[in-house]
Amino acid sequence: MVTGNFALLAMINPAEVDLWYLGIYIDAIEWVEITNTRGMSQFADGGIVGTKPYVSSANYLKKMSNYCDSCHYDHKKKTGKGSCPFNSLYWNFYDQHRKTLEKNPRISMMYRTWDKMAPETKENLLKQAEYYLGRMEEL
Numbered sequence: 001m002v003t004g005n006f007a008l009l010a011m012i013n014p015a016e017v018d019l020w021y022l023g024i025y026i027d028a029i030e031w032v033e034i035t036n037t038r039g040m041s042q043f044a045d046g047g048i049v050g051t052k053p054y055v056s057s058a059n060y061l062k063k064m065s066n067y068c069d070s071c072h073y074d075h076k077k078k079t080g081k082g083s084c085p086f087n088s089l090y091w092n093f094y095d096q097h098r099k100t101l102e103k104n105p106r107i108s109m110m111y112r113t114w115d116k117m118a119p120e121t122k123e124n125l126l127k128q129a130e131y132y133l134g135r136m137e138e139l
């Protein structure tokens with residue numbers, strides 16, 4: 001979930017994500033791996049398997065794991081130095097894919113939240129995401 005979430009938020013080509021999973025897991029079998037990657041993880045099958053992209057910000061990762069406790073990034077920070085990349089990339093992902101996703105009833109609430117944010121907050125989140133997307137190798 002964590003690596004797939006990150007790959008989707010970073011908008012990495014699903015074909016590259018497939019290759020990565022096939023390369024790192026010794027027991028990865030193509031027909032199983034591709035179904036999971038394209039369908040469940042990367043929402044790249046046109047919505048056949050999943051009804052919405054499986055993405056999350058740091059809140060969910062903090063809730064479901066203890067990774068944040070010892071992380072270099074601050075899960076509570078959305079922008080600025082030390083902010084968790086999952087936070088700004090999360091909103092950037094929704095903003096970038098609005099046309100495709102906003103009519104999805106399982107997601108529309110996220111757009112209502114996004115629309116209620118102050119323009120400056122949204123701008124800072126998008127700038128932060130752009131900053132991280134330009135420095136993927138350094139994260």
Ligand code: SF4
Nearest residue numbers: 058067068071075084
């Ligand atoms: S704070 Fe660190 S461990 Fe927690 S979600 Fe962000 S990058 Fe992951």
